[in-house]
Amino acid sequence: MLKIEKLNQFYGESHTLWDLDLDVPKGQCTCVMGRNGVGKTTLMKCVMGEELVKDGRIIYGGDESGAGGEDLTRRRLEDRAALGIGYVPQGRQIFPLLTVEENLRVGLAARADGSKQIPERIYELFPVLKEMKNRRGGDLSGGQQQQLAIGRALVIEPKLLILDEPGEGIQPNIVAQIGEVIRRLIEEDNLTVLLVEQKLPFARKYADKFAIMDRGRRVAEGDIAELSDELIKQHLTV
Amino acid sequence: MSTTNTSYSQSWLTRPFTERSTQIFLGVLFAAMAVVTFLHVAMPQDSALYVSSYTVTLLGKYLCYALLAVAVDLVWGYLGILSLGHGAFFALGGYAMGMYLMRQIGDRGVYGDPVLPDFMVFLNWESLPWYWHGFDMAWFAFVMVLLAPGILALVFGFLAFRSRVTGVYLSIITQALTFALMLAFFRNEMGFGGNNGLTDFKDILGFDLRTDATRLGLFLATGVALAIGYVICRAIVGSKLGRVSVACRDAEARTRFIGYRVERVQLFVFVVSAMLAGVAGSLYVPQVGIINPSEFSPLFSIEIVVWVALGGRATLYGAVIGALIVNYAKTVFTGVMPDAWLFALGALFVLVTVFLPKGIAGLLPGFRKKQQDDDPKTTGTEREATA
Amino acid sequence: MSIMTELTQRDRVFDFLTPTASPVDVRHGPILYLEDVTVSFDGFKAINNLNLTIDDGELRCIIGPNGAGKTTMMDIITGKTRPDVGSVWFGSRHNLLTMNEPDIASLGIGRKFQKPTVFEALTVFENLELAMAADKRVLPTLTARMNGETKDRIEEVLGTIGLTELRNREAGILSHGQKQWLEIGMLLMQKPRLLLVDEPVAGMTEQEMERTAELLTSLAGKQSVVVVEHDMGFVRSIARTVTVLHQGSVLAEGSMDQVSNDPKVIEVYLGEGA
Amino acid sequence: MSITRSLKQLLMACLLTLPALVHAQASDEQAQSLLKQLADASYAEKGRIINDIAGSGDERARQWLEAFADGKLARVEEDTDVAPADTFVIVLENRGRDWTVADALTGDEIGEISRRNLDSIRINNALRGELDGILSVIDLKVDDPEQRLAAARGLRGSVDDAMVENLSELMAEEENNSVKAALEEAIAIYRVEELGDVDAVETLSGSLNSQARAALNAASRSDDAALAKAAKEAMVSIEQKLKMNRAAETLYFGLSLGSVLVLAAIGLAITFGVMGVINMAHGELIMLGAYTTWGMQQLLPGQPGLALILSIPAGFLVAALAGIAIERSVIQFLKGRPLETLLATFGISLILQQLVRTVISPLNRTVITPEWMSGSFMVNEGLFLTLNRLYIIGFSLVVFAGLMLIMRKTRLGLEVRAVTQNRAMARSMGIKATRVDIMTFALGSGVAGLAGVALSQITNVGPNLGQNYIIDSFMVVVFGGVGNLWGTLVAGLSLGTINQLLEPWAGAVLAKILVLVFIILFIQKRPRGLFPQKGRAAEG
Amino acid sequence: ADEGPIKVGILHSLSGTMAISESTLKDTMLMLIEKQNAEGGVMGRQLEPVVVDPASNWPLFAEKARELLAKEKVDVIFGNWTSVSRKSVLPVVEELNGLLFYPVQYEGEESSENVFYTGAAPNQQAIPAVDYLMNEVGVKRWVLAGTDYVYPRTTNKILETYLKDHGVAQEDIMINYTPFGHSNWQSIVSDIKKFGSAGKKTAVVSTINGDANVPFYRELANQGIDAADIPVVAFSVGEQELSGIDTGPLVGHLAAWNYFMSVDADANYDFIDQWIEYTGKEDAVTNDPMEAHYIGFNMYIEAVKKAGTTDVDAVKDAIIGVSVPNLTGGYATMMPNHHITKPVLIGEIQDNGQFSVVWQTPSTVAGDAWSDFLPGSKDLISDWRKPLFCGNYNVVEKTCGGKAEVAAQ
């Protein structure tokens, strides 16, 4: 579904991503892990188009090898949503002065079916959003905002969902629920998920594959079952 | 990094002198002053290198504007307060000086009244209004040059900062302030000469304002004032207080939570800046020969901000560069292309904005990347310290 | 030069300006009392009749569903939000409701925000410098000079938060997790009597969580710490007493075991799987 | 004055006895000589000659007198191709160096004559007043009741012995009640003033007409105690009504000033309030709208009303296109640098001003007020609402409502708010931010253009137009609370009203200062304007 | 130096708020210079214009004046409109001993050795206008409305004294000041209307300046104030201002000037033709300050011829007494007080944006530098001929006012 090849990215002078390769197979949940500041968020931003990449390719769609897919690096940020990519950024990034409902409605434009209705499913998933429909996004508590951010990404009914630490600040039972939803969407709608997550239990429970990053490079990858304590010790502890 | 950690251990006032940028600035400034003085005094009048007293005065005026721009940069660049009313402080300093100069005219006015300035005789004022007393004494007038803008800034700032007025709201009330003062000074009842303002000055501290020597003296005094003002601003900016200012600029609420009284920091810097503006105004008046309410005009204050932005915000020397360039450009353009100079000036503003995001100072070698150009505060959509 | 120095330090004589900093009176035990506090936003009661007491030197964990009012409670303590009714005391002498944010901060209440907020245009080092406990009035700040001791202290904290290498980088470019650490560092520099820590480990790896846990436990005793966190693993690792907030008031309070077996808590917060 | 009086008498007589003036035609020599007398006479003598002309019974008399009243009766000085010297002509077109004229005697257009060679027959206000009086007496007899009413109203205060009897008869015959009442009032004024008639005071009590009031005023100072008393009593009730009127008038002035402020500011409420562009060129966009109106009137000479209506879409379009040009050429490069938009747009504003000076003219342009927008709407005799401002109040409300609809109910409204609050995120949600920017800036600019169209009806259309409104506009937007359209409306209207409430006792200058001080103090109380963005999101 | 071209400095705002009024004066000067050069210049020397833009900024006026005199070394300056700009330039012109021709009606109370006032002093405009209204129109109640600056203030002060001297009671005078560019005239016009409905003939004497006039007249028209009821006589509204107003509703309102474009004189028609050709616009208008420049320019040329040099002191001496034709069929003479003689004309506005003269002084009036109606200046006279050579000689104290040191020389 998403194939990243030899990606390099810079912030001014500093080289943040180095020759990075990553495969995100369709209908699975791939979890990117790594210590603070290794470039996980940067990678997500590159996929979304928020940051420019120096070189490398990001192929979206197509088959296993990426053939028939589309090179995202040449696509503008605003076109990617229409291709079916939903994004839950780190730090929530909700629109603080729009109401909860308006926040959700923003995504409607990118829906493939042109529907003008917010899917009921989102309210079912996060009842608090329905309750607070008319409250400004910025007034919500941190966790509520996070739920809103996820709900907003689901509005466009994405084919690929990018989640940057989605569980952050959310109460445990809802975190679990989010995990369940992800699984359900993967199974029912054949959704593909690219997940950044630090919390091992969560990753282990809901991801299919993992990739570990260190200092801007991908240093390990595999099925989640292969994520050994050794790897963790090597790459995820200081 | 020019703010190396070692410099933190210096005294706040001596620190600027150890900084590269200040050394260069002062060097260039004093060298320029020396050259101008030499060319003015030592060159024969018909030499191509001769600097006429017209030019000397013109340069003196630019330096006043430069000091004013530095004052604005201090509050805008480092404190995040976009003052659209700094012309008010400039004008108040100017009026204080103008009142002194008026009193110095004595009985040499057209009506020959020994006490009343001409415009008062002319409008049948019986006696000098109370607030004109004392301005016959130079020391008093010079104190007022600092106090008048200082106190206005203190009162205004106290109210505004205490109420936590920020961003555009603050900008607009500074604008309202200068606008209101402009209208008030226009009123003849105010006793400041109405629209005509104060003119026809004769001498300052006993020196005839029309002599070349006095002009040169005023030019040099302005240069020194600019140097001192610059160093004071540098000292503040380089001190811990300067860093707190930047903190207030970028995250006012957060600064409070670590224990700084933001409103006092703002007030202090604002008052210092207003006083510097007042000094600039006071030196400006004897050199241009008139002070009138149009210096309070909101558009003039906006223009000052434009100089700073053009030169490069939050650098101080950028403000100086901006003021010099814009005003020099005005002098030249209004002379050589009187019908089209606004196109040139307008285009200059647009081009600099689009192509030089850091202002002209950004072109200088060694410009610090650290200078932040945009200030989320004034957009009205600040996002900080939120849940 | 020496005259200049002399001059610049003259303002230190204005002693009458110094607030008579009264030490926090904790003879009666608690360092923080919240009594019957209620706050509502447009009719919605975010805090509802909340009562809470924190003892001196205690480490308290506060958990509760999203929107329970945890952050709002911290807002009240630090002076950001004024409650509609109720009283909030720091020690038995200071009524926090009559004070503004900087006064409360100078009394010794430090806070880490849920969403990390640092001074983006300043370097990491400068962020810590500003946070440092010092005379924070205007003139002393203007004339402040850094001595070896404070510098060492900053370096020490830089080490603790793992940002030594980034000390001269602007805080704005830090990654999310790095900002979290920087904020913790700023809190440490402040040396407050009471630390309010809102979700410190969000975005941290397991191992960093452990470090944070160690750090917070080591502070407890000398300082009082209130931690809000949703990560149960983390809470379990540091918790002595846990308070559960729900809909603006206390739902349960007790040890971690007690609380996590409380059916009400399980229902509204933990969920069956936890 | 006696000359006019006798003339009136004559006219009245004709009026009452004959269905219309008898139309005879005096010989051309006679006419020529009358006109020559008129041309050569001093002002004092001209009155008599008017009399002669009107009394000559010549059917062309009215035409001559009207032309004379308009200053368009002239004599050819020297022989020309089209007319010999001493020909009297009526000027049909009096602009430029050559004037189009018609022969006064034949009424035929004869061509153009150099202005140098034309000697206009001079008239002054006094003569014009008398002519108006004569013409209005004639009007009392026309079929159109509106015209009769106007004529009757015009007679108040100018009735004299010569007319009063005839007028009374006319009144008795009059079918229209309003005309009748007006005539009655006119006669009553005459009676109170000239005869000291106490009964007539009754008729005038409650009248808000200024002539009636003047008459009562004089009567209340009369030596006749009964008359004075009656007049005073009548005055009391009038004063009461006047007080009400004055309050209503002040409110109207306030609302109308306020609606001008709203109009000027509302576009800025979009470009600045919503988009965050500190648009110093806003005033010049208003100016473009005003110049569009002028241009339209140039394109459609003689149809100022149609031109004005067409200017509404045209002004919007012109300013919107200018806005798009500004957005594309400059603003788009300043994303994330909101403060620098100030610098760039300041430059643009200088350029636009000078452009107008160079391309069009440094002088103000004339924009004509169409018939239906000039004058006043009469609520009662003492309260007139000026029509141009009445339209502007309505227009500003319509513009406001339209904008409100767009911002609240359309997708664009949502998208622009999303884009300004978090551009990157909005784009990742598929919003075409560039398009939104263009459309929003165009909208804000277009609305500024609309303001210009409206302002062209009350103020100068010149290169400085924008400068005069930019400061006020920012003040209104900020006072109302940035980003809140309602705020802009309420702020504009309330600042206008406050200003007008203060003006009567403080004077215009001090009132303005006080309003500014009020704004400064008000912001202390509400640091985020009238309608602040509340809550966590805004406070930070 | 008496060789090379004669440099003529032109100091009029071409941008900013005053450009509206001043930019035509620049063109007028250019036209006059061009014509003079076509006729062979002066004494075989061509004239060379030096145009600068002081941009409606008063300190910039001083700076530009200095630039003209010190840097460009011009022989004479024609310039300024507002009084404040003149006040700003005055010290510079005096210091550098330049010549300035000032073409606009002003408040008087000034006489500089280096300035020639070719516009009207109050006694050449305001007083005759009031006389006309009082005597010919029978006005009994007066509204003195002006923009809040020194010219209207002084003029109104003079008029107030003058009216009271003529038996007008205080309650029959209403004085009102408004800021520059005032645009909201609703309540003032409404007040005027009320003031005028007291049964006595009322007139408005307007010293409202520039941009404020358009909205003022519009409001008058809309509130139904007719010239027949309450005439407005303006001192700052000329043909150029009218060209920006829809004059239809204003017919009959008055203005007092020393020149109107409609004046029936050959010199005037020639001037108008020349102007229309120069600007290439059929609808170009001429006005009073243009005439003042025309007169000033010709006086300067005559004086240079008379002195045989452009040397400033020589020209200053020579110009006193010089007479040149004005555009209304008479002559203007430079008086010893540096003011000139002018006829005073009262005109009524026509629907074509022109004035029709309804009254004029029987002969020309000499400008008074010092008003007879102000207590501070009624004893002052100005005479720049030797031996008096004083701009403010006090005839009572027999001293040369503030210029004590000059008198001592």
Ligand SMILES: Nc1ncnc2c1ncn2[C@@H]1O[C@H](COP(=O)(O)OP(=O)(O)OP(=O)(O)O)[C@@H](O)[C@H]1O
């Ligand atoms: N705008 C920027 N300019 C320069 N450097 C940046 C910028 N944003 C991030 N960086 C740097 O790039 C590196 C990677 O940042 P990134 O946010 O991708 O980390 P991360 O892996 O998501 O970390 P975390 O787990 O803390 O969220 C960090 O070292 C950070 O300091």
Ligand SMILES: Nc1ncnc2c1ncn2[C@@H]1O[C@H](COP(=O)(O)OP(=O)(O)OP(=O)(O)O)[C@@H](O)[C@H]1O
């Ligand atoms: N200014 C406000 N206006 C309206 N509602 C508000 C405002 N501030 C807070 N709230 C509401 O108050 C409730 C408490 O919010 P608070 O941030 O304290 O929750 P929290 O316990 O910190 O939650 P989380 O764990 O998600 O951070 C939430 O429902 C929130 O939506």
Ligand SMILES: NC(N)=O
């Ligand atoms: N002199 C004038 N009209 O300002």
Ligand SMILES: [Mg+2]
């Ligand atoms: Mg990250």
Ligand SMILES: [Mg+2]
């Ligand atoms: Mg919270």
